[in-house]
Amino acid sequence: MSVSMLASQLLVGLSRGMIYFIVAAGLTLVFGVLRVINFTHGSFYMLGAFIGYSVAAGIGHGSAGFWLMLVLAPLAVAGISLLVERGFLQFVYRREHLIQVLLTYALVLIAGDLVKFFWGSQYRSLSTPPIFTGSFATGSITVPKYNVFLLLVGPLVALGLWLFLSHTRFGKICRATATDREMVDILGVNSTWIFAAVFALGGWLAGLGGALMAPVVNISLGMDANTIIYAFLIVVVGGLGNIWGALISSLIIGVGEAFGALFMPDWAVVLPYIITGVLLILRPSGLLKSVW
């Protein structure tokens, strides 16, 4: 086992963690601010991939299509999530969690059927743009270029979120809402629109995750269920509602899986669950402070 092999596996694991993070960040944000267990998040991810597919296929599968899709698909999903929040979710904020779970789960089923209705049930597949085709290979380190791209996008998203949450008025209100919603209401902030905006931002992140994954996965029905389970694992391990916790646990699980595939391939399937189990035994309330 050479050092370069370990290095390339580390890079691959980190890029995997970045994808987990982009999706989980939206989920944990909504968790933290709205206190809603949002199963629909996986559907937003799926919609991001499908809308991305339609945009890229409409343009003609080239580089232009890829970049345009990365911009348009998350925006479209943000729009859809805004409709979902205004149309459905806003009515259940003060109801118990069971009702919220029922509602978001119902929306998952509806979204699945809508995707089938508009896109059909065939597998769809996009190509990576020419500049990201193939791998960087130096010595025995081989990392696909697209993974390197993901490795760059992930920190950018994290940085953007950090700037937004700690250096804008709106972000500060979001964090305050996450900590003490009633106090924010008393201070005269219209939390209705904060909720709507945060939910749309969560949808945007899920859509971005879907669009980023579109060139490497099967764009198909059912991709929502796989994603939401992982996103929940990461959010719970990181500490409910804590974005930095989500970042750390995404990277732990991504890198853990990559090394798992290298050192104990027979166990690769259960590894994320083992990691989750161990981390939760060590820190039952999550790696970082949970807002709940």
Added chain:
Amino acid sequence: MRTWRFSRGLSFVMILVFLLVLVLSGCGTTGGTSAKSGSSGLTIKVGIIDTYTGPPTAYTQDALDGFKLAVNDIAKEGGPKIEYVTRDDQYKVDQALSWAKELVMNEKVDVLAGTINSAVSLAVSQYAKQNKIPFINWGALSDEITGAKGHRYVFSTPPNTAMIAKTGAIQISQLPYTKFWLAGSDYEYGHLVVSDFWTDLQKLKPGVQKLGETWWKIGEPDFTPYLTAIRAAKPDAVIVGAGAADIIPFMKALKATGLSKQIPVWIPQSIDAGTLRALGNDQPEGVLGTNQYFYYYPDTAANKQFEQEFKQATNREPGFAGLYGYMAGKYLGAAIQKAGSTDREKIVDALEGLTLDTPVGQLTMRKEDHQSLDPLFYGKTPGTGVVANGLVQLSPDKVMPSVEDVMNARAKK
């Protein structure tokens, strides 16, 4: 307050739109039509259980369209009239079983057919056995259906995992590889095809060595870490049982990491036209593979005619599911004609050993185990386009498990 009222009004409109779309999409899924009546006077009703929601639809729709084509062909030729109703099992065993009961009791079907999911197929087969209803499997590939768990009332038209694995083992045994890495999607089909392959290869080429195994969950988002790990082990060749949901992203990852350029990789169905079409520009060149059917090979008049008829009806080329749905219809029609009756027991008797002209040549439903004797093919991915390189056709007697093996497996159960 005014904004609140406005947003509530807006919400109601949105809910209405959602409901409307739901109702519209609901209308599209109700199935069940019947064919034109034939002149032989015999009419039979078939209950079709299959997965018509979710990813498997890519195959189940093909199979159903193939079956419809056969039904129309038989009616046109003056054969028995085959009526059918469809039910969506949502890929679930319990759902499929309740549909089987409903179809037999309420719809009074005489024959059951379907299904893509091996677990569902085995469960419906068990129901068919208990209730003495003929069941034609046209989608599932598990070799247990006509193997260890076969019985008088179950028939299977597609080649099973044992046959696919044997084809691959024959293909790989001719190449100078001795050290192998086994990998696949962690579910029934993945494990079956890889373990059957390995057993067959050890028989064909004693001394082959297994370096290790890798299994990933279905729907794996990124295969790169697994591929890097396999590369590190330096095997001569990699054997992959990738499920329908994984094969396309897995092959994309082969291309992106360049693994298949360094180490030969074998994947069943990698050379299928549907797989290659979906891959587009991301097709890795020289991946070894097997397949059950090509619309362009063998280049015979019968195959060409089937392709054209299928394309006319559906606007796409038939995949292997289309052929085996079509053959299920053909076998059933021929059995009813041969029996001169729609009696269940007589249909079963007529199906045993029945020989048919099909798009891939003359095929027989093996009398002893009710497995259709299908040809299989192997070759390599071309790199561009959907037409595979170096195709070789293997006759059924080379790849079928022997009757003796099947009977032993059934006795052991």
